[in-house]
Amino acid sequence: DAKTTQPPSMDCAEGRAANLPCNHSTISGNEYVYWYRQIHSQGPQYIIHGLKNNETNEMASLIITEDRKSSTLILPHATLRDTAVYYCIVRVALITGNQFYFGTGTSLTVIP
Amino acid sequence: DGGITQSPKYLFRKEGQNVTLSCEQNLNHDAMYWYRQDPGQGLRLIYYSQIVNDFQKGDIAEGYSVSREKKESFPLTVTSAQKNPTAFYLCASSAGRDTQYFGPGTRLTVL
Numbered sequence: 001d002a003k004t005t006q007p008p009s010m011d012c013a014e015g016r017a018a019n020l021p022c023n024h025s026t027i028s029g030n031e032y033v034y035w036y037r038q039i040h041s042q043g044p045q046y047i048i049h050g051l052k053n054n055e056t057n058e059m060a061s062l063i064i065t066e067d068r069k070s071s072t073l074i075l076p077h078a079t080l081r082d083t084a085v086y087y088c089i090v091r092v093a094l095i096t097g098n099q100f101y102f103g104t105g106t107s108l109t110v111i112p
Numbered sequence: 113d114g115g116i117t118q119s120p121k122y123l124f125r126k127e128g129q130n131v132t133l134s135c136e137q138n139l140n141h142d143a144m145y146w147y148r149q150d151p152g153q154g155l156r157l158i159y160y161s162q163i164v165n166d167f168q169k170g171d172i173a174e175g176y177s178v179s180r181e182k183k184e185s186f187p188l189t190v191t192s193a194q195k196n197p198t199a200f201y202l203c204a205s206s207a208g209r210d211t212q213y214f215g216p217g218t219r220l221t222v223l
Contacts, residue, residue, distance in 0.1 A: 034211070043116075043202055043214030044155070087154065091209075097143060097162040098209040099170070102154035 003027070003090040009107040012082075018075040020106050022088030025069045032091040033064060034100065035073045037084040044087065047073065078110045115139065116215035118203050123220045125190075125197075133188045133218045135203035144186035145204040145212060148172060155202060161186055162208075190220065198222045 005023040012018040024033060032051050036044040048055055048062045050071075055062045061074040075082055087105040091098050116137045125131045135144065143162050147155040157170030161180040175194025180186055186205075190197045200219050204212040 036214075041200070041217070041219070043204075043216050046211050046213060049211065093209055097160055097168065098206070099157060099160070100155075100212060102147075102156070104152070104154050 003092075003101045004088045004103050006086075006088050006103060006106045008104065009109070011109050011111055012075075012078045014080060014110050014112050015077055018073075018078040018082065018108060018110070020073040020075075020086050020088075020108065021070065022072070023070045024088070024090050027068055027090055028092075030093060033062070033068075033071050034089040034091055035060070035062065036087045036089065036102075037082075038087065038105070039084045047086075049091070078108075080110050080112065082108065083110045084108060116203060116205055116213060118201075118215040118218050121216065121218060123218055125220065125222055127222055128192045130189055130191050131197075131220065133190070133201055133203075133220070135186045135188065135215060136184055137186075137205045137215075138184060139205055139207075139213065140183070141205035141207050141213075142183070143206045143208060143212075144180070145206075146170075146176070146178065146186070146188045147202045147204065149200040149202060149217075158188065158201075 034049040035047040038044045050062045064071045085105040089100045119134045145160040146158040149155050159178045161167035177189045202217045203215045206212045
């Protein structure tokens with residue numbers, strides 16, 4: 001059960017903002033939304049995470065809807081190096097530890 | 113230079129053999145994780161460990177075994193009981209329930 005739904009692929013022009021949507025309609029009140037990206041044959045790279053407030057760091061912004069059923073990752077000025085698979089993940093906190101459920105992600109291609 | 117290391121990067125084994133994948137971290141993280149990734153797919157959790165000498169099965173633990181004798185190390189053994197072991201294996205660590213940080217991965221191919 002991946003818990004999130006993302007479009008399989010997206011294109012974005014270099015220099016423009018890339019907006020990657022994610023649906024997590026079954027998210028619970030204490031579950032965080034995380035975003036990672038993976039360049040081919042490398043380990044996933046952490047981007048950003050949030051619970052209910054919008055978040056921003058040096059890499060991206062995360063916009064979470066008020067009902068928390070969906071979110072959008074924004075890369076403000078996409079570069080060719082941002083071409084990767086982006087995973088939206090719900091972190092489930094269990095007594096035995098937290099678990100991340102990875103879906104198949106969105107393959108983002110930044111076009112020159 | 114802090115981080116997570118996995119070795120080797122590429123690993124080949126004959127069918128029926130056990131093989132152990134290494135994962136080491138010097139981030140002083142308590143929790144460590146093993147994931148499996150198949151082509152075009154997301155990551156699936158094999159095993160995780162919150163503290164030394166303790167570990168829990170993930171969603172696809174059958175055919176795998178782990179140990180956690182030291183905080184820094186969490187080796188994964190792929191046994192001959194694993195029916196389809198060819199995959200990309202990723203190790204991660206986290207400080208408690210915080211963000212997970214991943215190693216570079218080991219690509220295992222069964223010949």
